[in-house]
Amino acid sequence: MIAQPSKNLETFPNPRPGRDFTIRMEIPEFTCLCPKTGQPDFATIHLAYVPDALCVELKALKLYIWSFRDEGAFHEDITNRILDDIVAAIQPKFLQVTGEFNVRGGIWTNVIAEYRQPDWQAPSLVDLP
Amino acid sequence: MIAQPSKNLETFPNPRPGRDFTIRMEIPEFTCLCPKTGQPDFATIHLAYVPDALCVELKALKLYIWSFRDEGAFHEDITNRILDDIVAAIQPKFLQVTGEFNVRGGIWTNVIAEYRQPDWQAPSLVDLP
Amino acid sequence: MIAQPSKNLETFPNPRPGRDFTIRMEIPEFTCLCPKTGQPDFATIHLAYVPDALCVELKALKLYIWSFRDEGAFHEDITNRILDDIVAAIQPKFLQVTGEFNVRGGIWTNVIAEYRQPDWQAPSLVDLP
Amino acid sequence: MIAQPSKNLETFPNPRPGRDFTIRMEIPEFTCLCPKTGQPDFATIHLAYVPDALCVELKALKLYIWSFRDEGAFHEDITNRILDDIVAAIQPKFLQVTGEFNVRGGIWTNVIAEYRQPDWQAPSLVDLP
Amino acid sequence: MIAQPSKNLETFPNPRPGRDFTIRMEIPEFTCLCPKTGQPDFATIHLAYVPDALCVELKALKLYIWSFRDEGAFHEDITNRILDDIVAAIQPKFLQVTGEFNVRGGIWTNVIAEYRQPDWQAPSLVDLP
């Protein structure tokens, strides 16, 4: 059974819809193509979100990340597109996407973009000693 | 003498009930079953809490963690259930549970959930230089 | 000349009484006995304080830490007792004690307790870029 | 489709039977039961082998490791049994098994056992500068 | 085709002009000359910025960094000059430049300088648990 890359981000219902909790994911296996040179780029993608009614399904997320494999896109653009796609799929209360790209030309680049629901209040953080 | 897994979270009286202090625990030996594939999942569970009248007893906590060994549950659900169970047992002023799960499909997942008593004031943190 | 463990925390005058400054100490050589099993427990003790009129003398602190060697006490209790003893000896503006205990039953435990003078204002922290 | 633990170590033909090469595997998700207390033990298992006609199949190895989940066995015994089982399955030229067990009673234990074919010559190692 | 060092910082349009997002770059290959001794100095330069209409082009940034190779300048001056040059090129909402210089005379030096648009509001940071 051969799997296929897919832009379809499947979801499942948030198991604790009444509680603001955090889900973090680290995906070290992201690769796409450089739109200038056509050569492969590599990155680690980090997600941090507070779900509303829906969560991202793990296996679908993997196929979604795979779908960038043959696409050409710039670092700044990719990070914002991943943000937009996941927001469209699950309408989270908050989502932060970080693209941590491998060195090119002696320069390491990270791009970080965020979405939050207009009326959502970030939790007052309890910072224990 | 053979020990048994148990959902019973034994407690003991907080030795300093008049002072808000912090207890942190890290439990790298959590395992349960994946409800989709039936295969073992592994995680490190982190607790951070401010006790009220009761503290969690260490040995009982170990048997409680053991009780998940043959249960099937999703990452998001497990973390919230551990939170609910410990809240039910000790009614802490504050409790944060973090489930740090081993990689699956090239993706690392953390889930963090918190409880605080409605009338509890988080301490004003002294952040020394 | 044989030294002796001692509960007597000697002090010396704060060399800059008009300035709120921070003293941090890390003591990796703490050991006591478990009151349940009688077996040795090991911990690293961390102190962070803002002195008022007095500072803790280093050599006396070492003998004080040594004095727990043959005592039985629980993690939560020890950390609070060390806090109480040092507060009694030097009446600091602020003191935080962290007990970082070695693993037992696959569980790592930290206990953190604090004292501050009722009228003391924590310094407004300068967080430089 | 629910997977099952299994003692059956599937194999596949060595893709380069005429060349002595090395395969290393690290399996951080091993768990069994302590035969004395009945409580879970955790370990990382390391394999290093030189295949002869057969290699160990990855997915079957995972189910094999899983098969220890409800068995009681001592550290020294487990490591030697894994060695014996893999030797029986693939008759390698050389196999080393390391069991790196989690701390118990303040003591960390590793057990290392090896098999080599009676007539097999270990390669003369090229140690480049 | 031989590249040339250049003070010309090429730019490209911000792909998400309506969203405040962060771009971080780490450039470990900075070298210039010490104006006192004439000898080479080495540093890692870190950038963190929120773009407005423009972003810094990666390849041009590399040639810009190269342009310092034969210039003499003090640590404090270089860091502020890089800040000024990038601000002139892209008028960012916010820019922080850190110069992390190699040890000289047994002393390690870092210099950090920032620019922000007078009317720009730093985002209210969402600090998830």
Added chain:
Amino acid sequence: MIAQPSKNLETFPNPRPGRDFTIRMEIPEFTCLCPKTGQPDFATIHLAYVPDALCVELKALKLYIWSFRDEGAFHEDITNRILDDIVAAIQPKFLQVTGEFNVRGGIWTNVIAEYRQPDWQAPSLVDLP
């Protein structure tokens, strides 16, 4: 100008043909497809070789590594194929290839394969104190 993946390993003459010296390369950006599931695999490839008349050209090596991007192959096979291809291109005195693959099913795999010229003597290693 769009680059293309290529199996053609360009070479250049060894600049010191009369001296046995070592060249090591680490390539963290290897990706291919799993022949069973069709999904991407990721690895770091390590080379260590003693050149004879020829060296591997860096840019061609990058395009060669890229050429595996859409191929399906098992870990043990890939590592041996890379060895064979580089041996065919440069006939080195000695070559070691290590494939360090990302975790799959909770198991980390490394495969190491070597070639040496039949009449080549490994240098007597000077191991200084």
Added chain:
Amino acid sequence: MIAQPSKNLETFPNPRPGRDFTIRMEIPEFTCLCPKTGQPDFATIHLAYVPDALCVELKALKLYIWSFRDEGAFHEDITNRILDDIVAAIQPKFLQVTGEFNVRGGIWTNVIAEYRQPDWQAPSLVDLP
């Protein structure tokens, strides 16, 4: 030409007097004598400051640090004296001095002291995602 230790902290004009920026220095080569035992003490000294009209000159700072080599002083006193001396030399907007002393009697000690101009406003920190 033999250099000499010196209490004279030479300065140079701040190259960007209109901008609040940060200078950090780490000096791992501090040594003095213990006033009780006469034996050498060792420390790493950390400085972080916001200059006003003047900066500390690097070479003079090195000679100043050297000047403690034959002096006897307690940890708490030294850290405050270095703070006072540098404040007297450059009247910075803000200065933090950290003395990170080597272990004595199994105890590691850090002392941190700060000065800020009475009318100086710490910058509102931009904490980017």
Added chain:
Amino acid sequence: MIAQPSKNLETFPNPRPGRDFTIRMEIPEFTCLCPKTGQPDFATIHLAYVPDALCVELKALKLYIWSFRDEGAFHEDITNRILDDIVAAIQPKFLQVTGEFNVRGGIWTNVIAEYRQPDWQAPSLVDLP
């Protein structure tokens, strides 16, 4: 049930008497008294042995290590005594004991002692690439 320190090193039969295999143990919780000053010393003890007919029992080893808690002994002596005691208890084919002592007077000390049966041949080590 209160445990007691004990010099009695219990043993159990080697589960694979016909195979030379290695058992390593790391015991970070060793403490004794300095015979000169009477003050506590701390160390990590490392064991590596090849069993003959007997293995050291883990729980008894823990009580044995505990038995040094109130004894005074020098670093060089302790390490050799632990070696002698374990040799007497299990007559191993080979045993190495390392005492890794905490810093005293700014000096870190390790002592390593070994025993091997007169007629025992160390295994010819297979050092795979």
Added chain:
Amino acid sequence: MIAQPSKNLETFPNPRPGRDFTIRMEIPEFTCLCPKTGQPDFATIHLAYVPDALCVELKALKLYIWSFRDEGAFHEDITNRILDDIVAAIQPKFLQVTGEFNVRGGIWTNVIAEYRQPDWQAPSLVDLP
């Protein structure tokens, strides 16, 4: 007084000519130009040598390393040239030069070259437990 880059490797007499001892040096501040693109390359150079009658003078070595700043040369060539130059200057009993180059095109490269006097015997290494 402005220093100058120089190919002149000054030397000083070996202070212990009758004893084979080792000198290791690590020079993280090497830079030259790529002969293909003209752009800067960066590397760490490691030396390990056994002196005969002469040692390399530290300050001259620094100026020698600096002399590559405006030269174009390939990785394999540079490492061998540094070896040749130092051999010509001090005729050591043994010298190893390692060039550890920064990543280019996603590939990290190390080149290691050695010289030894024809009649020199490497010391029989004492490998203590």
Added chain:
Amino acid sequence: MIAQPSKNLETFPNPRPGRDFTIRMEIPEFTCLCPKTGQPDFATIHLAYVPDALCVELKALKLYIWSFRDEGAFHEDITNRILDDIVAAIQPKFLQVTGEFNVRGGIWTNVIAEYRQPDWQAPSLVDLP
């Protein structure tokens, strides 16, 4: 009671004269003066030795290390002198001294020198799997 630096290396009888065992010491608090510039140099000194009839006494070693504080000496010379002095004091079977000096001019230097008794046989090292 004020201690004094001293060239007198006190000794004590080897507690196990019939067994070749290893003593390692790491002394991070070495400082002397540079004979060229008069400025302080810093180093970590490592010792590894096999005692014959005598061992080096820890406290005397500390005073001996202290005795270099006001002496000027080159790196290569110091390391050999420490070797000679300790050999004179305890006539060990084997002694290795490593001087690991702090960076000067961007170059890190280590010097390693050894002594062994003419008729001493290094132990045949047991290198367990």
